[in-house]
Amino acid sequence: MQDNIELNMPISEAMETQRAIRRLKPDPVEDALVLRLIELALKAPSGSNAQNWEFIIVKDRAVKKKIAILHRRVVRLAGRYGRRADVKIWNAVLWQADHFEEIPVIVVACLKGMRLPFPHILVASYFGSIFPSVQNFLLAARAANLGATLITFPLWNLFALRRALGLPRNITPCAVIPLGWPIGSYGPTTRKPVHDVVSFDRYGNRGD
């Protein structure tokens, strides 16, 4: 039924105005809309087309609180010892950590199956089977005018995060996405010019 929710924003507009929106209203987001975003997330490629995805939609305050505690611990550490982002971004990070339980929906994107620490080809295939899907989710959220961010801080303690979500050991959370109606607004982001990151045929050959 959620097939009916059309997200008609032109793709270049969605990409060009996608940004991390951390300040979110407590107002609820309809399940049908969240499911539509996940449905589009599932259209992304996955290694050997295995589609080993699991998405947990967290709305229960008690579960959100457990994730919030994990998240805040790393935010505090990052604030004390980390390389700080610029002040504006950091203030938004702090705001989100403080208001985590009031955010209407936390989506946790997980992968089923063994995760080996090496070789590189297997690790790249593993994460390459979940982050394209996460990016579809974030772009679709943008097109729906929802606010979202990709965070990884709660992943520092996999044991506690799995326990909070009732996940068995063979399912690994890979990305956490707080989702809600934005307090701030979308708009263009600043990025490196393309010629700073592109080489032709061999690294360093920046073209003319």
Add this chain to the structure above:
Amino acid sequence: MQDNIELNMPISEAMETQRAIRRLKPDPVEDALVLRLIELALKAPSGSNAQNWEFIIVKDRAVKKKIAILHRRVVRLAGRYGRRADVKIWNAVLWQADHFEEIPVIVVACLKGMRLPFPHILVASYFGSIFPSVQNFLLAARAANLGATLITFPLWNLFALRRALGLPRNITPCAVIPLGWPIGSYGPTTRKPVHDVVSFDRYGNRGD
């Protein structure tokens, strides 16, 4: 200047019709178009907004051949010992391996900076800083009616791949994308129903 290339396909259409297109014509693809796709790739989020990307656009046949040799070795192994994909997909994989040098453009997406094998939070942040960008590239390619696939087989020998591309040790290739005008056509893909992969609040609570 490549800002002018508009990609106006509605986002849900691009996602719903994205698929791996492996059979590609040898006809050239304009640099301006490839650069536009990379420009949109750069709009994706990256961990701490570090934007540590490097993209290598390979058109030189000698360099393509080096990547092809790495790729074919794994294709052959997968054919002999691996879990085979369905016959149609496997035939397309074999076609691409055989014609790798004729594909007009191979884009290699890389990350700058240290890649540690653990803990999970750092590995997820690392790959979470390149695959959203790769997915933007693939979606933008779809919107431009180009054919593309995400492959990882050439990553099995990082030493050889870095040497082929002149990459220093602190730059790691994470995804290889053969790109060109499609011989086949786009169209809807089959995916698991969303309710098979979604839980509410705790894993296994599939809703009603």
